[in-house]
Amino acid sequence: MPHNIRTILERLNSSEYRVTWQRWAIIKEIVLNKDRQLSAEDVYNLIKQDYPEIGLATIYRTLDLLTDLGMLQRVSFGDGKTRYGLADGGSQYQNHLICVRCGAVEAFDEAFLRSLEEAVGEANQFQVIDHEVKFFGVCKACQKEAPARQRS
Amino acid sequence: MPHNIRTILERLNSSEYRVTWQRWAIIKEIVLNKDRQLSAEDVYNLIKQDYPEIGLATIYRTLDLLTDLGMLQRVSFGDGKTRYGLADGGSQYQNHLICVRCGAVEAFDEAFLRSLEEAVGEANQFQVIDHEVKFFGVCKACQKEAPARQRS
DNA sequence: GTTGTTGCAAACTGTTTGCATAGTA
DNA sequence: TACTATGCAAACAGTTTGCAACAAC
Numbered sequence: 001m002p003h004n005i006r007t008i009l010e011r012l013n014s015s016e017y018r019v020t021w022q023r024w025a026i027i028k029e030i031v032l033n034k035d036r037q038l039s040a041e042d043v044y045n046l047i048k049q050d051y052p053e054i055g056l057a058t059i060y061r062t063l064d065l066l067t068d069l070g071m072l073q074r075v076s077f078g079d080g081k082t083r084y085g086l087a088d089g090g091s092q093y094q095n096h097l098i099c100v101r102c103g104a105v106e107a108f109d110e111a112f113l114r115s116l117e118e119a120v121g122e123a124n125q126f127q128v129i130d131h132e133v134k135f136f137g138v139c140k141a142c143q144k145e146a147p148a149r150q151r152s
Numbered sequence: 153m154p155h156n157i158r159t160i161l162e163r164l165n166s167s168e169y170r171v172t173w174q175r176w177a178i179i180k181e182i183v184l185n186k187d188r189q190l191s192a193e194d195v196y197n198l199i200k201q202d203y204p205e206i207g208l209a210t211i212y213r214t215l216d217l218l219t220d221l222g223m224l225q226r227v228s229f230g231d232g233k234t235r236y237g238l239a240d241g242g243s244q245y246q247n248h249l250i251c252v253r254c255g256a257v258e259a260f261d262e263a264f265l266r267s268l269e270e271a272v273g274e275a276n277q278f279q280v281i282d283h284e285v286k287f288f289g290v291c292k293a294c295q296k297e298a299p300a301r302q303r304s
Numbered sequence: 305g306t307t308g309t310t311g312c313a314a315a316c317t318g319t320t321t322g323c324a325t326a327g328t329a
Numbered sequence: 330t331a332c333t334a335t336g337c338a339a340a341c342a343g344t345t346t347g348c349a350a351c352a353a354c
Contacts, residue, residue, distance in 0.1 A: 018332095018333060019328080020328075022335075056319090057321085057335080058334080061320090062334095080344085108272055112268055120287060123260070123261075128287045131286060133284075133286075135273070135283045136282040137279045169308075170309070192343080207311040209345075210311070213309085
């Protein structure tokens with residue numbers, strides 16, 4: 001279920017919503033940076049390079065819209081900013097390795113989580129719909145720079 | 153490694169920091185509500201009942217201090233507020249089941265996660281220090297109220 | 305007495321909203 | 330044309346900070 005620019009615009013088009021160049025530009029940046037999870041301001045700055053007239057409020061409104069339509073999903077890393085990534089059917093973008101040294105964020109495959117989700121749901125009589133898993137630690141690059149210590 | 157009021161105050165006392173009634177009160181509320189994860193404002197409102205003179209800024213400063221000292225840890229549920237819970241050695245309070253209907257939050261045992269942490273760390277050459285796992289879904293109580301549907 | 309801590313108010317940051325204007329279908 | 334979407338500025342919510350008064354050790 002690949003989410004490219006075309007599929008998203010088609011879906012927008014077939015709804016009651018309109019396709020504007022602003023929405024096009026926002027979707028473009030999200031797709032081009034699908035490995036990164038952009039914040040509203042990230043998107044704003046990227047687009048302003050080419051179209052200085054765009055407004056921050058438009059970014060927020062469009063990001064909300066695309067999230068409501070199920071094309072994006074919100075992620076937060078606890079830094080006070082909401083970030084957005086392609087929803088992409090499954091939720092592989094909800095699984096993160098976050099480096100506590102350099103702040104790098106990478107995704108990991110969620111195959112690991114299938115059985116966990118089931119086991120936890122059963123044990124707690126909780127009907128699981130979605131998950132969000134973050135592992136904090138030291139990434140490969142930072143491990144090389146200095147011997148790793150436990151959190152100070 | 154139980155964190156009760158006494159141990160925390162002792163640790164504060166043996167540091168360069170001072171023990172004030174404000175800090176005492178804040179720690180008391182956190183410990184009394186250790187099953188709940190309070191936000192700064194939650195703590196503020198609780199304490200104001202008994203001591204209306206306390207200031208919100210003090211709450212924030214103390215919560216930051218206790219977090220830096222490793223006694224508390226920050227948690228966020230994506231609602232824009234930072235919440236705090238006892239760090240308590242391990243991190244069982246970082247595992248949450250969040251009901252998307254009523255907003256209830258409960259913790260689940262982390263025994264499930266030990267092997268997952270190892271496997272993911274190894275597969276990605278990432279040295280895991282801590283984790284934060286959230287399952288979103290429908291809690292037992294809400295399942296009774298109405299037949300469960302997928303997220304609308 | 306010295307130095308850390310507090311309350312208050314002002315400042316900040318990320319996000320939302322009202323409104324007149326502009327653009328899409 | 331009809332109605333949605335935009336940009337701007339003001340409004341908001343949560344959090345941080347400067348500072349003079351105050352309290353712990």
